[in-house]
Amino acid sequence: MPGKKILMLVGDFGEDYEIMVPFQALQAVGHEVHAVCPERAAGDKVKTAVHDFRGDQTYLETRGHDFExxxxxxxxxxxxxxxLxxxxxxxxxxxxxxxxxxxMVRHFFDAEKPVASICHGPQILAAAGVLDGYELTAYPAVQAEVTAAGCSxxxxxVTDRNLVTGQAWPDHPEWIAGFLDLLGTDIHHGEVAAADD
Structure with a gap:
């Protein structure tokens, strides 16, 4: 099955791991990913931020990479x-x-195309008015905002219909696997043969 064409919405101080890891992982299994940002062109860069969870009441933020x-x-x-x-x-x-x-977001929901969103990403989905009736998760601090948009x-x-959501980058293994399922990605693991002596 040929890879899918995937759009990724990014911007300055998006979470570094939540941009870099799916961007690379999706390409590694054969999908084409286009990362875009309003008012920016191909070749421009956005600055990322790393959010670390150290037992404080909220995350610690440090400067990440320049993402092209x-x-x-x-x-x-x-x-x-x-x-998306x-x-x-x-x-x-x-x-x-x-x-x-x-x-853009409304297009993917109207067309029932797969959407993966994590952490604060569902703030965009809430603003687009597409969450009514969905079950989802997000970074816990935005729970009130996304539930006010009509979701559970x-x-x-959690995966509900065309949408898979996670709370933060520690959810990547399950979140990315859920998105790959929505995409219909079939990954075959072959045996690795030992080299002859």
């Missing part, structure tokens, strides 16, 4: 994509102020 975009936001057509990834971090709080971002809260990674 590989597509131009103004030139992409969501109809050309099979699925919406990472978390601080970027969603301002990305949701762009009408074009909300329209679940603790832990």
């Amino acid at each position: 975009l590989n597509a131009t936001f103004a030139e992409v057509d969501p109809a050309d994509y099979d699925a 990834v919406v990472p978390g971090g601080r970027a969603p709080e301002y990305l949701r102020t762009y009408d074009e971002v909300l329209d 809260w679940v603790d832990g990674v």
Whole structure:
């Protein structure tokens, strides 16, 4: 089965692991991923932030990497994509102020295409008005915001119809696996033969 074409919405101070890990993992299994940001073009970079969980009341934030975009936001057509990834971090709080971002998100839900969102990413989904009737999770501090948008809260990674959500990057193994299932990705593990002496 050929790989899918996946759109990823990113922005300055999105969570580093929640951008880098799915971006690379999805490509590693044969999918094409285009990372875009409003007002930015292919080759531009966004700054990421690393959120660490050390037992405080909230996460500790430190500077991450410069992540290079590989597509131009103004030139992409969501109809050309099979699925959407919406990472978390601080970027969603301002990305949701762009009408074009909300329209993109609505396309994937209207067309019932697979969507993966994690951490603060569901803030964008809530602003787009697409969560009514869904079961989902997100970073716990945004629970009130996303449930006010009409969804039911679940603790832990959850898949409901076309949407898979996780609370934060420690959920990556289950969250990415859930997204791969939605995409219909079939990964075959072959045996590794020992080299002859």
